[in-house]
Amino acid sequence: MDQSIELHFDAGTRAFVLQSNGHSLIVRHPFPTFTNESRHTIHRLGGRSSSSKSKSKSKSNSNSNANGSTLSNKVLVEFVRSDYLDMASFINITPKRKKLLRFLGLLYIKGNTYLGFITGEETVxxxxxxxxxxxxxxxxxxxxxxxxxxYLQIDDMPDPTREGNKPHIYPxxxxxxxxxxxxxxxxxSFDITTHFGHRFTYSKMKTRLVGDNPYFRVFMWNSFMVSEFIDFRNRLTSDEQISFDVCGFLTTITRGFAQTLDTTIGDSRAQLTIITKQSCFKNGPLFGEWGCDEDGAVSNFSESEVLVHTNKYCFSYVIIRGNVPIYWELESKIMKKNILSSKKVLLGRSFESxxxxxxxxxxxxxxxxxHIHIINAISRDPKSYxxxxxxxxxxxIKFLNKSRDDEIKEGILTESQPNKLSYTYLPITTSNMKKYGYSNRTQPxxxxxxxxxxxxxxxxVYDIEDGKFTxxxxxxxxxxxxxxxxxxxYISKVVSQELxxxxxxxxxxxxxxxKHAKLWANNDEQISKITEDYISTSNKLNTSRSMTTKAASSVKSQISKKYFMDIKPTTSGMLKLLGKMEEQINISILNPIHDYVSKKLAKESQYYSSEGEISLFAATFNVNGINYEGDLKDWLYPSNVKDQDYNLVFVGFQEIVQLNASQMINTDASNLTSWERNILKCLxxxxxxxxxxxxxxxxxxxGIAHLVFIKESDLNKISYVEGSLKKTGFGGISANKGATAVSFKYGTTSFCFVTSHLAAGFNNVDERHHNYKSIMKNITFSKNRKIRNHDVVIWLxxxxxxxxxxxxxxxxxxxxKNYNxxxxxxxxxxxxxxxxxxPYxxxxxxxxxxxxKFNNGSHEYDTSEKQRVPAWTDxxxxxxxxxxxxxxxxVRDIMFSDHRPVYGQxxxxxxxIxxxxxxxxxxKFYAEYKKEPGNEKFIFGSDFSFLLDDDRQALPAPSSEINKWWLEGGKSAKINIPELNNDELEPDKHHVINPRLPINPFEPTNEPEVILKKLY
Structure with missing residues (x-):
């Protein structure tokens, strides 16, 4: 198990070969880029030469790869016996002063893919x-x-420390x-994310179980780097998996604390151990005063396992902890000189959600x-947050337990299925903790x-002599x-001590x-430090975010803090490791088996996937700062809408508060709450x-508010909910104009809902266009997804x-009524x-x-001195x-605002799936592949084109906001239609886009693009 890794490299193809214990893991990128051709050798894997054509191809793809194209995250991987390979063209670049102890996986950052290795360790x-x-x-x-x-230790590579060479910037x-x-x-020797009971139950199996349990994967901090390798490894044969593990080609790591102290129990030597693992899978802040996300993952969640090992027994006890698992966040009021005056808990969602x-x-x-027994040590003081x-x-807790009682009575659940949660309120105080201390034997x-x-x-408890669990x-x-x-x-320490x-x-x-108390004290010191370092840095650099109690109600707090962690220097490394930076995308491993199975699955998709149809009701309303509490039936259930059984309801508001300076700085969320309650009541x-x-x-x-409602029965189909925002007022610094957006999946179909309020003014067309471009550019979600990167976009x-x-x-x-x-x-x-x-x-x-614009409370359009021209602004x-x-x-009969509510179904x-x-x-397909002659010993050669579609090897330059690849020579995508522009000069002519044009713009047609209105 102490076998280290040798790393070999072919500069011509940029192929890396990891060798250990007689096996090799070959890792290549299909289209590498070369910034220095003088260092570009001409050898290929297996000793074959590369042609100038292959070099130019690599260079030509540099732009698309660096920009995160469909090829930049593809990696070619194969696991073979080392004696199958011809290594004549490879150089051994294993560090001379370090060992490559374990392979951490592949990390994608800003268009580059990195191989990570553990090179230093200590037993703790x-x-x-x-x-x-x-x-x-x-x-x-x-x-x-x-x-x-x-940085590679190759004799003919330049020394970065010499004057005139590249700056010392480590990847x-x-x-x-x-x-x-x-x-x-x-x-x-084992998957660090698991605990003893899980590992030892399967100890008779020859191969390790890695990532087989969703619960343990939440503690796998290099999951973004190894998830594809877990799938790759688990598809190998049992013997291959053993070799793969021994070689150190798959390593899981966790963050937290681990320590062992020696002691004596009776006449036997014993070891006391604590292992604490922090969860890293929550959407949004992992640490601090926050609740849960849509999947129930919660901030500050961790698992601690206490282990006692003697020559006769193995003892294991697991305790878990985490914040209250509902939707909540803390709102703080900061007075002058950064003095905290008050705190308030915001329950940001409905009870049902x-x-x-x-x-x-x-x-x-x-x-x-x-069974789960909840211990709650939070104060019950009704006056405090x-x-x-x-x-x-x-x-x-009461609602869940009651619903389970009801389901048992109705025969939906049996007594053996999930039972009620146990609950204990335990208001321990800091003074009591100091009174008894960590080292006392009991805490009454x-x-x-x-x-x-x-x-x-x-x-x-496992009896070593009898070889069984007692x-x-x-x-x-x-x-x-x-x-x-x-x-x-401290509570965890008392409980485990008594056990x-x-x-x-x-x-x-x-x-x-x-010794047991010392371990728990050390555990508290370490976990508190690594947690509070993150929180204090975020708070220190983000004081302006919480200047008043009202400021936390804005989307800046409600969205940014719920769904994203603050990107500060001290946290950027964590975000990149977890794959949560906007530009990061998942690595995709290509290999012959993967390619074979993927194609077979695509052909048989009808077996495991199904299509259905849902109903969406979307609505927008500029309410002119008025909090209306009347009946909304005419708006939400219009008489001309026949199918009113909506699956999703999306409502966007503008001017939900008065657009004055104070509201733009300290937004009042009470109107949003009131509208949400009224809409839910109506629905x-x-x-x-x-x-x-x-x-x-x-x-x-x-003043922009964004509400999404869903049938309660459809909640289980929703996943990956993320929010984003962009202010566009006063050059992007004011919230009087801008947009909010939410991204989510319904089944496997991705949705993006956007609510915006663009620049006002009759002649401010250009400013509105710049607002649009700014929103399109700056509304981003994880994995660098933009608004357009969704199956369904509704923008209102x-x-x-x-x-x-x-x-x-x-x-x-x-x-x-001449609306045309x-x-x-x-x-x-x-x-x-x-x-x-x-466009599009x-x-x-x-x-x-x-x-x-209407007179408030009237069907009349603006009769003031300004006489604003009526318009379809909504x-x-x-x-x-x-x-x-x-x-x-x-809806014309809801008249309290100067706008009318608009709806679409x-x-x-x-x-x-x-x-x-x-x-x-x-x-089934993997088993079929293994049975075909010759496939069991397939080795990657120099040509990987069979793994990629041929037409992807010569892709044109990627499209931008201005230029599109499908236009000859990458011409501008902006369209100028002279006939439409000339209509202002010739009032008797009214040109329009020909409605008889085919929907597909590439379909041949004899129809003209623009026609006079009288022709149809």
Whole structure:
């Protein structure tokens, strides 16, 4: 197991070969780039020469690769016996002063892919005889570019320290620094993310179980680097998996704490060990005063395992802790000189939506541990923010337990299925902790309350002499104080101490109690430090974000803090390691088996995937700062909409608060809450199928608010919810204009909903266009996804585009209901036709009068001195191939604002995948491949074109906002139609885009692009 890795490199093809224990892992990029041709040797894998054509091809693809094209994240991998390879063209670049101890996987950052290795370690703990190592040093090597080759130990490479050579910039330096911080651990003999009970149950199996359990993967901090390698390894034969593991080609690491202390129990030497693993899978901040995400993952979640190993017994006990698993965040009020004056807990979602995530959280824990006993150490003081959180927590627990009782009565659940959560309120104080201390043998305030449960739940005990388990842990304590740090750690210490004292049949000496307490104290010091360092840095650099209690209600806090961690220098390494930077995308491993199975799965997709149709109701309303509490039925359930059983409801508001200076700085969220409550009431009151709706997501930036509702029965189909925002007012610094957006998946179909308020003013067309471009550019989600990178985009709001006609003419055409004539002068229509703003978006036909500007409380358009020209400022656009528009209209009888609410209904095709059927089919195809003659010993050669579509090897330059590859020579994508521009000069002519043009722009046709209106 101590076998180190040798690294070999061919500069001509940039192929890396990792060799260990008689086996090789070949890693190549299909199209490497070369910045220095003088260092470019001409050898290929297997000793074959590369042609000048291959070199030019590599160079020609440099731009697309660096920009994250469809090829830049592809990596070619094969695992073979070393004696199969001809290594004549390879140089051994294994570091001379270090060992490559283990392979960490592949890391993608800013268009480059890096191979990561552990190069330094120290033994800090033992898990039933197996060593646990702390990582002290790591190194990275760039796979696809020679930009960092001066770090490779090759004789003819230039020395970076010499004058005139490249600057000393280490690849992936922030990740390297983060991994070398002293808080990362791994084991050479087992998956560090698991605990003893899980490992030892399967110890008779020859191969390790890596990543087989979703619960343990939340503790795998290099999951972004190794997820594809886990799949690659698990598809090997059993014998190949053993070799793969021994070679060190798959290593899982965790972050937290590990330590072992020697002691004596009876007349036997013993080892006391603690292993704590922090979770890294939550969307949004991993640490601090936050609740959970849509999948039930919660901040500050960790698992601690206490191990006692003697020559007779192995003892294991697991305790978990984490913040309250509902939707909540802390709002702080900062007064002058950064003095914290008050705190307030914000419960940002509806009870039903929060309950769904709450249930997910505990169902996952129950699958792993069975029964869950909650210990809540947060104050119950109803006047404090902590008391409000405790009250909400207890309500969710009661609701879940009651629903399970009801399901048992109705026969839906049996008594053996998930039972009720146990709950203990344990208000431990800091003074009590100091009074008893870590080293005291008992803590009555805790012990007496939990005594019965401690003994009933037991611990996992393995009898070494008999070779069997004598006890098994039957339940787990889930502990939380407000921040789940010191108090939760102390309670964990008391519980595990009592179990150790009761588990062994011989007296336990004071040395065991002292060493056990010391381990927990050291654990608290380490976990608190690495957690609080992150929190304090974020808070220190982000004080302005929370200047008042109201500021935290803005989208800046509600979205950014819920779904993204602050990108600060001290956290960028963590974000990059976890793959959470916007430009990062997942590595895709290509190999013959993968290619074969993928193609077979694609042909059989109808077996495991299915298509359905859902109904979406979208609406936008500029409410002019008024909080309306009247009946909304006419808006949400219009009479002309026949199918009113909506799956999703998306509502965007503008001017939900008055657009004054104070509201733009300290936004009041009370109006948003009121509107959300009123909409939910209407949806549930008038639903024709008695469907129940819950709030799925909400956000606010200044006067722009964004609400998404969903049928409660469809909540389980939603995943990957992320929010984003962009301010565009006053050059991007003010929230009076801008956009909010949410990205999510319904089944496997990706959605993006955008609400925006663009620049006002009759003549500010250019400014609105710049607003559009700024929003398109700056609204981003994880993996560098933009608005357009979704299957379905619905963009609505107050776009503020006007009708370029005099007031009198517009009024006359409205009275005539000649909306088609009016539409010809609509600024947004002309912008879209000219390829300016919103290119490729579509809009349903407008057959309703302009929605702006009315006298408040009246059907009359503006009769003030300004006489603002009526316009369709409120619009709903869509961009998708799977959207079918059904209705588009406005509600004239809701008259409290100077705008009228607009709505649209859509039918949308969505795809769902049965993952179990897909997995079964995948296993079948892998077995088929292995049986075909010759496939069992396939080796990568110099030509990988058979793994890639031929037409992808000569791709044109990527498209940009201005130039598109499908236009000859990469010409500008902006369209200028002279006929439309000349209409202003020739009022008797009214040209329009020919509606008879085929939908597919590439389809041959004899139809003219532009025609006179009278021709159709």
């Amino acid at each position: 703990a033992y898990s039933i005889g197996d060593r646990i190592m702390r990582i002290t040093s790591v190194d990275f090597y760039c796979l696809n570019s020679d930009e960092y080759d001066h 992936a330096s922030s990740v390297r620094k983060f991994l070398m911080s002293g808080s990362f651990y791994y084991s050479k 929060s309950q769904f995530a709450f249930k997910k959280h505990f169902e996952e824990l129950e699958r792993q541990f069975g 902590k008391g409000i959180l405790t009250q909400a927590y207890e309500e969710h 305030d805790i012990y007496h309350v939990l005594q019965d449960s401690i003994y009933r739940y037991q611990a996992t 006890n098994k842990q039957l339940a787990v304590f889930r502990i939380n104080s407000f921040d789940s740090l010191t108090k939760a750690n 150790i004292l009761s588990a062994f049949r011989i007296p336990i000496g004071e040395d065991v109690v002292f 549930n009151q008038y639903s024709p199928q008695n469907s129940k709706y819950v709030s799925m997501w909400n956000g606010q930036i200044g 709001g107050d776009f503020n585009y006007r009708i370029s006609l005099p007031y009198k003419n517009v009024i006359e055409l409205i009275e005539e 004539k009016l539409f010809e002068f609509d600024q947004l229509n002309l912008e879209m036709a000219n390829g300016e703003s919103f 978006f579509a809009e349903s036909e407008i057959n309703f009068p302009p929605t702006y 619009r709903i656009l869509y961009l998708s191939r799977v959207v079918k528009p059904i209705n588009y209209g406005c 859509f039918k949308i095709k969505v795809t769902t 049965d993952k179990q059927k897909m997995s079964e089919l995948s296993s």
